[in-house]
Amino acid sequence: MNSREITTQICEAADSLNLKKWDYGASFSNDYSVQVDKGEAKQLKASQKQILTIRVWNESNLVGITTTSDISESGIKKALNQANIASDFGNKNERTEFSPLAKDPIEVKDSKKRNPVGIKKLLTLLREAEVKLLESHESIKSVPYNGLSESFYERVYANSDGAFRSYTKSQAALYLYARAEERDKKPRSSGSVKLGYGVDDIDIESCIKDASNKTISHLNYSSIKTGKYLICFSPESFLTIINAFSSMFNARSILDGISLSNKNSIGEKLSTEALNIYDDGLHEKNISSSPFDGEGTPTKRLCLINKGRLENFIHSESTARIFKTIPTGHAGLGSKVSVSPDWIVVEKSEEFSDLKVSLDHSTYNGEFVYIEELNAIHAGVRASQGSFSLPFDGWLYKNGKKISIESATVAGDIKYLLKNIVNIESNQEVTTSGISPHIWVDELSITGDA
Amino acid sequence: MLSSQIKSNEIIFGICNKVLLEEIIYYGIGLGADFVEIFIENTDNSSVLAEEDFITSVSPSFGRGAGIRIFKDNKDGFVSTNDLTKNGLMRSVSQAIEMLDITDNKKREVFNGLDKHRDYSLYKKNWINEVPSIHEISEKLLVSTKSLKKNNKVTTRKGSYSRNLQEVIIASSDGTYVSDIRLHQTVGLNVIASDAQYRSSGSRRFGSSGMPNELRLWDHEKAANDVFESSMNMLYADYVDAGQMPVVLANKFGGVIFHEACGHLLETTQIERGTTPFENKLNEKIAHESVTAIDEGISEGSFGSLSVDDEGMEPEKSVLIKDGILKKFISDRAGELRTGHKRTGSGRRQNYSFAAASRMRNTYIAKGEHSKEDLINSISDGLYCKSMGGGSVGATGQFNFAVEEGYLIKNGKLTNPVKGATLIGEAKEVMPKISMCGNDLELAPGFCGSISGSVNVTVGQPHIKVDSITVGGR
Structure with a gap:
């Protein structure tokens, strides 16, 4: 069945069950992936998946939901029935409706959908990449985490009010994590991830080079003294921090009492006037972009922080109604509709910069810690409290030289971090999770082994 | 018919x-x-x-x-x-x-x-x-x-x-x-x-x-x-001061550290990848002699128990470490094929869309002979980790864990509550430093995410004392 036929099937089944108001979100995908081990295929995977989430409104306008992978006629009927039963437990205190924007026109760009290259080519390319990475330096002994995959999927949203949206996409991903070992030293590991619309769009050579350079650069390491340091966050690590604390911008989190912000926080000064942050799911560099969210609301660019001040929250239909605004295209369909950012873009605002220093990580000769990559986010971030304590890969820069840091964590508070941004470099870098320049923060705590 | x-x-x-x-x-x-x-x-x-x-x-x-x-x-x-x-x-x-x-x-x-x-x-x-x-x-x-x-x-x-x-x-x-x-x-x-x-x-x-x-x-x-x-x-807890110190980890969910930091390194998947420091250490001492560690799928009602694993084998009770000596790896079908370690009824997967892999079930450090007070009394300046948050272990065996509820230990007594603590280390270095095990083993349920998806597990331990570990703080 295609998505139109499924919509017709749901419509007919709902009619037969006398269900007047419903909507659904669906995803249909075919994924292929390979892993290798020292030149040999290790695991080859293919999967065909379908997931259907149906919501039903009962006569009291309460919502019930069911998710299923069974899209047969009987599966769809069972899902509608279960959702109808679940609607008895619908949340009376926070009503859910269709998004008022579910039928608005969407910005449909060229989806850049590629054709499958097939498992054999995936395997050949990954084998070659592994060999090249192993040969790039004598200390690299293995590539324990590696994979090359391609996915082809369709996402659909439709409702009983006549809304119907669908788009198809392809996406490919390559990851290479090397492990280097030298005598009398601890093993070191680092890697690189590259995304593309298709396998042929992925810059494999650059992935190999990045993984190799990163791993080798950490071979000669040293411990760092515990203390407070001037920090330079790489674009990737700063985006990691912003995403980890995105509940600050999230209306759902505010209503749930787990955000550092509150309903009245719009306009609050969080950081230097030089800082702008946007959520831009449709950005041309976002390989995973989606033209609409789980409720069918069109995706759009939204300013979250404007010249250091909180500008907007991200919303679903129900949070927008409560906040007396419009949905922003950030909803995920579920029993309790979730809200999350798409793709963060950090920019330096040149207009009213109150920055007092101008630092460049490639030329600065003073002492600072460069945080290349933050790890273990799920364990070390307390978003509801604003605190973090995270292990990282990075370097100590001193007198123009850089030394890889053996093992350390950076700890602090997100509000303190944003307030203490002392410089935003001009050049932005594209990462897999967004775009950001290097960001400098003064006086963050580092715990080391020394 | x-x-x-x-x-x-x-x-x-x-x-x-x-x-x-x-x-x-x-x-x-x-x-x-x-x-x-x-x-x-x-x-x-x-x-x-x-x-x-x-x-x-x-x-x-x-x-x-x-x-x-x-x-x-x-x-x-x-x-x-x-x-x-x-x-x-x-x-x-x-x-x-x-x-x-x-x-x-x-x-x-x-x-x-x-x-x-x-x-x-x-x-x-x-x-x-x-x-x-x-x-x-x-x-x-x-x-x-x-x-x-x-x-x-x-x-x-x-x-x-x-x-x-x-x-x-x-x-x-x-x-x-x-x-x-x-x-x-x-x-x-x-x-x-x-x-x-x-x-x-x-x-x-x-x-x-x-x-x-x-x-x-x-x-x-x-x-x-x-x-x-x-x-x-x-x-109203203050942030903990960072540094090296002895710690006492509470029982039940305190066992998450053993699970993450050591347990994963004893899965044959890690041998296949070459990412465990214990690969060639069978029958060698890898932990303090006070440590005996078990992985099993048979405790009635425990969150990680199963009648049969996802490859059709009944789970066994595997003594992984006996008195500090490495005795066994956790193995599945592919693990047996590729590493030679016999299957242990540990082939597990989140659902049909994952291939089974060697995964832990109910994993715990066996009880010792000390009381909780013995452990705390033995420390003049350290940290008591009453409740642990999440954690992770990296590709080189380095782990970190958030302490959800911690108290300073001064002169053998629990004193002020402290927040923001993270325990950082490597299994290979920390396992020999678990010098005392309490007599109050308890288990706690959890979810473990890894190569074959998220599976139900139990972690557990009695109160244990680690002689020295890096505590991240402010």
Whole structure:
């Protein structure tokens, strides 16, 4: 069945069950992936998946939901029935409706959908990449985490009010994590991830080079003294921090009492006037972009922080109604509709910069810690409290030289971090999770082994 | 008609599918596979969320699918599908064969048909009717969240429940033919407390496998008191000073450190990747002699227990470390094939869309002879980690764990609460520093995410003392 036929099937089944108001979100995908081990295929995977989430409104306008992978006629009927039963437990205190924007026109760009290259080519390319990475330096002994995959999927949203949206996409991903070992030293590991619309769009050579350079650069390491340091966050690590604390911008989190912000926080000064942050799911560099969210609301660019001040929250239909605004295209369909950012873009605002220093990580000769990559986010971030304590890969820069840091964590508070941004470099870098320049923060705590 | 004589063109739960499964396996072997494994599941799940004094979400889900794995030499091809018809399953086998590039079907393995059906689901078929209804569980959650409202500093209260019922059929070309029904239920409480600029949080989770009535016995009042006290104790806590120090880790969920930092390194998956420092250490000392560690899937009702693993093998009790000596690795079928370590009934997966891998079940450090007080009294300046948050272990064996509730130890006594602590180290270095084990072993349920998805596990330990570890703080 295609998505139109499924919509017709749901419509007919709902009619037969006398269900007047419903909507659904669906995803249909075919994924292929390979892993290798020292030149040999290790695991080859293919999967065909379908997931259907149906919501039903009962006569009291309460919502019930069911998710299923069974899209047969009987599966769809069972899902509608279960959702109808679940609607008895619908949340009376926070009503859910269709998004008022579910039928608005969407910005449909060229989806850049590629054709499958097939498992054999995936395997050949990954084998070659592994060999090249192993040969790039004598200390690299293995590539324990590696994979090359391609996915082809369709996402659909439709409702009983006549809304119907669908788009198809392809996406490919390559990851290479090397492990280097030298005598009398601890093993070191680092890697690189590259995304593309298709396998042929992925810059494999650059992935190999990045993984190799990163791993080798950490071979000669040293411990760092515990203390407070001037920090330079790489674009990737700063985006990691912003995403980890995105509940600050999230209306759902505010209503749930787990955000550092509150309903009245719009306009609050969080950081230097030089800082702008946007959520831009449709950005041309976002390989995973989606033209609409789980409720069918069109995706759009939204300013979250404007010249250091909180500008907007991200919303679903129900949070927008409560906040007396419009949905922003950030909803995920579920029993309790979730809200999350798409793709963060950090920019330096040149207009009213109150920055007092101008630092460049490639030329600065003073002492600072460069945080290349933050790890273990799920364990070390307390978003509801604003605190973090995270292990990282990075370097100590001193007198123009850089030394890889053996093992350390950076700890602090997100509000303190944003307030203490002392410089935003001009050049932005594209990462897999967004775009950001290097960001400098003064006086963050580092715990080391020394 | 005998059930074994039923011939269907689709997998149907509740009947014998032997004929169809044998056809699929014959087909794979005929095409040149060394080994064919079919894993089929049918799920019926639901979850309930209570926030403050209201039920805000009830979420049922159901589904079915198959995972087909073909081995050829040391390689394996895995295909998952929602199509359980004969044609759909045959297509998946062909796809796996094609992926592995098997063209030589002359050297055929012998498949003698499936063995007698081992049905572990016989006494479990009524479980779905015995578990608490949504109404019943909703009422219990609401009473629980109400119990959390003990003062006006409690700003957010949540109670959650989830029930997963998974019916599985496993068949493979070594004759394995197994059916089972798995039931997992879990309930948790979360609280956030705040006062001006101060904020704290607390959480507790309870879970069981099998035992449909178990949650009716859950002492929600005790759980609510625990969570409330923890959040109040931590509300005005200072940040801990970073440094090297001795620590005492509490029992129950304190065992998450052993699970993450050492347990994963004893899975054969890690040997295959070359990422465990313990690969060649069998029968060598890797931990302090006070440490004996076990992984098993047989404790009745424990969250990581199972009648049969996802490859059709009954779980065994594996003594991983005995008095500090490494005795065994946790192994699955691929692990046995690629590393030579015998299977331990540990082949596990989140669902049909993952290939099974060697995974922990109920993993714990065995009890010792000391009291909790002995451990604390032995430290003049250190940290007591009463409640642990999440953690992770990196590709080089380095781990880090957040301490949710911590207290300073001064001159053998517990003193001020402290927050923001993270324990950082490497298993190889920390295991020899576990110098004292308490006599109060307890287990706690959890979820473990890894190569084959998220699986239910139990972690556990008695109180243990680590002589020195890096504590990250401010």
